[in-house]
Amino acid sequence: MPQSPSLSAAAGPKRPTELLRALFRRNETVLLVCLVALIVFFSFASGTFLTTRNITNVLGQASLAMIAGIGIGVVVLAGEIDVSIGSLVGAVGIPLVVVMNQTGSLELGMAAALLLALGVGVANGYLAAYLGINSLIVTLGTMFVIRGGIYLYTGQRAISDDLQLESFYQMGNGRLLGTVPYPALVALVLLVAFVYLMRHRPFGRQIYAVGGNPEVARLAGYNVKRLKFAAFVICSLLAGISGILLSSRLGSAVHVAGLGFEFQVVAAVVLGGVSLAGGVGSLLGVALGVLILAFLSNGLGMLNIATEWQLVITGLIIIAAVAFDELKRRRQ
Amino acid sequence: MSETTQAAKPAPVLGRLAENSQIVLLGLLVLLCIGISLGSPQFYSVENIIAILRQCSLVLIVAAGMTMLLIAAEVDLSVGASLAFSGVVAMDVTNKTGSVALGVLAGILFGGAVGLFNGLVVTRLRVNSLIATIATMMILQGSVFLYSREAVQNKHQQVAFTEISTGYVGPVPIPVIIAAVVFVAAFIVLRYTTIGRYIYAVGANQKAARLSGIRPERLKLLVFVVTGLLTGLAGLILTSLMNAGQPTAGRGFELTVIAAVILGGTSLLGGRGTLIGTLLGVLVLKVIDNGIIILRWDQNLQMVVPGVVIIVATYLDLIRSRANAR
Numbered sequence: 001m002p003q004s005p006s007l008s009a010a011a012g013p014k015r016p017t018e019l020l021r022a023l024f025r026r027n028e029t030v031l032l033v034c035l036v037a038l039i040v041f042f043s044f045a046s047g048t049f050l051t052t053r054n055i056t057n058v059l060g061q062a063s064l065a066m067i068a069g070i071g072i073g074v075v076v077l078a079g080e081i082d083v084s085i086g087s088l089v090g091a092v093g094i095p096l097v098v099v100m101n102q103t104g105s106l107e108l109g110m111a112a113a114l115l116l117a118l119g120v121g122v123a124n125g126y127l128a129a130y131l132g133i134n135s136l137i138v139t140l141g142t143m144f145v146i147r148g149g150i151y152l153y154t155g156q157r158a159i160s161d162d163l164q165l166e167s168f169y170q171m172g173n174g175r176l177l178g179t180v181p182y183p184a185l186v187a188l189v190l191l192v193a194f195v196y197l198m199r200h201r202p203f204g205r206q207i208y209a210v211g212g213n214p215e216v217a218r219l220a221g222y223n224v225k226r227l228k229f230a231a232f233v234i235c236s237l238l239a240g241i242s243g244i245l246l247s248s249r250l251g252s253a254v255h256v257a258g259l260g261f262e263f264q265v266v267a268a269v270v271l272g273g274v275s276l277a278g279g280v281g282s283l284l285g286v287a288l289g290v291l292i293l294a295f296l297s298n299g300l301g302m303l304n305i306a307t308e309w310q311l312v313i314t315g316l317i318i319i320a321a322v323a324f325d326e327l328k329r330r331r332q
Numbered sequence: 333m334s335e336t337t338q339a340a341k342p343a344p345v346l347g348r349l350a351e352n353s354q355i356v357l358l359g360l361l362v363l364l365c366i367g368i369s370l371g372s373p374q375f376y377s378v379e380n381i382i383a384i385l386r387q388c389s390l391v392l393i394v395a396a397g398m399t400m401l402l403i404a405a406e407v408d409l410s411v412g413a414s415l416a417f418s419g420v421v422a423m424d425v426t427n428k429t430g431s432v433a434l435g436v437l438a439g440i441l442f443g444g445a446v447g448l449f450n451g452l453v454v455t456r457l458r459v460n461s462l463i464a465t466i467a468t469m470m471i472l473q474g475s476v477f478l479y480s481r482e483a484v485q486n487k488h489q490q491v492a493f494t495e496i497s498t499g500y501v502g503p504v505p506i507p508v509i510i511a512a513v514v515f516v517a518a519f520i521v522l523r524y525t526t527i528g529r530y531i532y533a534v535g536a537n538q539k540a541a542r543l544s545g546i547r548p549e550r551l552k553l554l555v556f557v558v559t560g561l562l563t564g565l566a567g568l569i570l571t572s573l574m575n576a577g578q579p580t581a582g583r584g585f586e587l588t589v590i591a592a593v594i595l596g597g598t599s600l601l602g603g604r605g606t607l608i609g610t611l612l613g614v615l616v617l618k619v620i621d622n623g624i625i626i627l628r629w630d631q632n633l634q635m636v637v638p639g640v641v642i643i644v645a646t647y648l649d650l651i652r653s654r655a656n657a658r
Binding site: 132142149151156306308310316318319322327 | 409453457458459460462463464466467468469470471473474475477478587590591594600601630632633634635636637638639640642643646647650
């Protein structure tokens with residue numbers, strides 16, 4: 001993510017030493033350093049790590065969590081949480097594949113998938129923002145309902161893609177010019193768009209305000225409910241996109257797809273420095289958090305370390321990172 | 333349920349409020365029982381009621397700890413993973429030492445150690461408990477497979493070990509008795525002891541509690557350890573029930589437990605909640621589960637219905653408290 005230093009420099013003071021210090025006070029810089037250190041370490045430790053093929057592979061794998069992570073980032077910045085995305089990521093594959101099988105059109109399938117995501121976002125947003133039910137409870141509820149709905153509809157079997165469209169396969173597995181995976185491109189475009197939205201548009205600033213202190217935001221004349229509602233809809237739509245790409249990678253609608261995905265993404269978002277209390281953090285941080293976890297898991301795999309150890313190490317790193325972040329915040 | 337369970341304020345208005353919250357749940361439970369028994373008279377058979385109680389016991393044991401944690405404004409998502417791991421440890425130690433007592437002790441202590449770890453990370457390192465326990469969940473899910481690739485069977489076919497879950501005292505299954513004892517103990521601690529009062533105080537306003545001389549960190553650590561020990565106990569019972577320690581057991585168990593506690597009216601923000609509510613929450617969820625089975629509905633509804641029930645119950649509770657606030 002080369003744009004991180006330039007963006008933070010733009011916001012910092014002008015003298016070189018101060019600039020450097022300001023740079024290192026930024027959470028994103030620390031994360032970037034960690035990411036680079038991680039990549040350097042694994043390049044030395046494993047001969048096959050630093051190859052174009054492997055790096056682009058990791059970017060492709062990370063993009064699903066990245067896309068969903070942007071959405072979770074927005075929701076958490078708005079002071080709420082959404083744990084239903086794992087179920088939703090699994091669910092959107094069903095309308096996608098079913099509509100595609102029946103109509104023969106990828107576009108219609110994707111429209112149906114996004115419509116489902118929109119519906120879930122509207123439901124979550126309405127229940128949490130307008131009715132004022134705690135968002136953890138709401139999305140825990142919808143998480144159950146959606147996953148149960150998947151099982152009911154599919155009878156706990158995967159729905160295969162009978163059409164076998166090349167364009168559907170290419171979406172999740174294809175590469176631009178044979179190198180950059182399409183999901184990574186989608187993630188990058190969305191990331192740039194949402195970083196711009198959150199940093200430079202009134203909507204983004206208002207989300208920060210709402211998450212930081214809803215009462216002050218309300219007194220400042222922002223429509224707190226509408227902003228939170230919008231955050232939920234954005235989050236679900238992004239999870240929908242992530243789910244479409246996932247079913248393309250899997251080549252079918254798998255009923256257990258996305259199980260536990262919400263925990264991974266929330267962990268990456270918090271690792272990226274977004275505070276669960278709301279209003280603090282950045283989407284660049286989220287992107288770096290996702291990349292760190294992705295490269296970590298890939299690098300450990302390259303060193304032939306069992307996936308079980310990867311889970312253990314990831315868990316420990318999350319605790320260490322959040323504890324370090326908390327320590328830094330208290331010092332300041 | 334004539335008593336109020338609100339902390340520190342014996343005002344009659346608050347008393348009626350707490351009562352109301354449970355009356356909604358109780359009404360729901362009664363309606364469910366009537367509805368299901370109309371559809372299938374076998375609902376009221378002794379076997380079925382014992383089956384429901386047996387299923388409740390596992391959730392209730394952990395939910396008792398989780399209620400205290402939520403009241404103290406913390407949460408533990410690692411209980412599902414810890415449940416599986418403590419079961420595996422209990423079975424393995426029983427196999428290796430030949431002593432059921434040692435296995436039981438090891439399983440419960442393992443759960444307690446996980447609780448201690450969670451508590452230290454949350455209170456010393458100041459990591460948000462939602463994130464800390466997600467991380468612990470990952471660590472446990474990974475390390476349980478490092479500990480044992482496959483299910484640990486009851487190699488010496490120790491009858492005493494299976495008796496923990498299948499045995500009876502009179503007509504009552506042992507797990508139900510264990511759950512009842514845990515429940516009563518937790519109920520007394522939370523309502524009638526200073527520690528219980530402090531838990532409410534810390535959850536409602538940590539700063540105020542600290543200023544009045546309570547040590548929130550120690551108290552929270554204690555509640556994490558208690559939840560861990562209870563999880564170890566539940567893991568032990570589950571393992572005894574399956575007659576093997578399954579590394580994959582308990583997936584999603586944390587969500588069922590939290591759902592039951594929330595359904596019982598315990599606030600996620602801390603400082604508010606009752607164990608009676610949790611008991612009713614567990615009963616409602618398990619009666620729904622049971623009803624879906626004996627009415628021969630699609631079993632996948634067992635996920636959908638609780639999801640809807642949690643949201644609706646929380647919303648009703650919200651409306652009621654708003655109406656009372658006016």
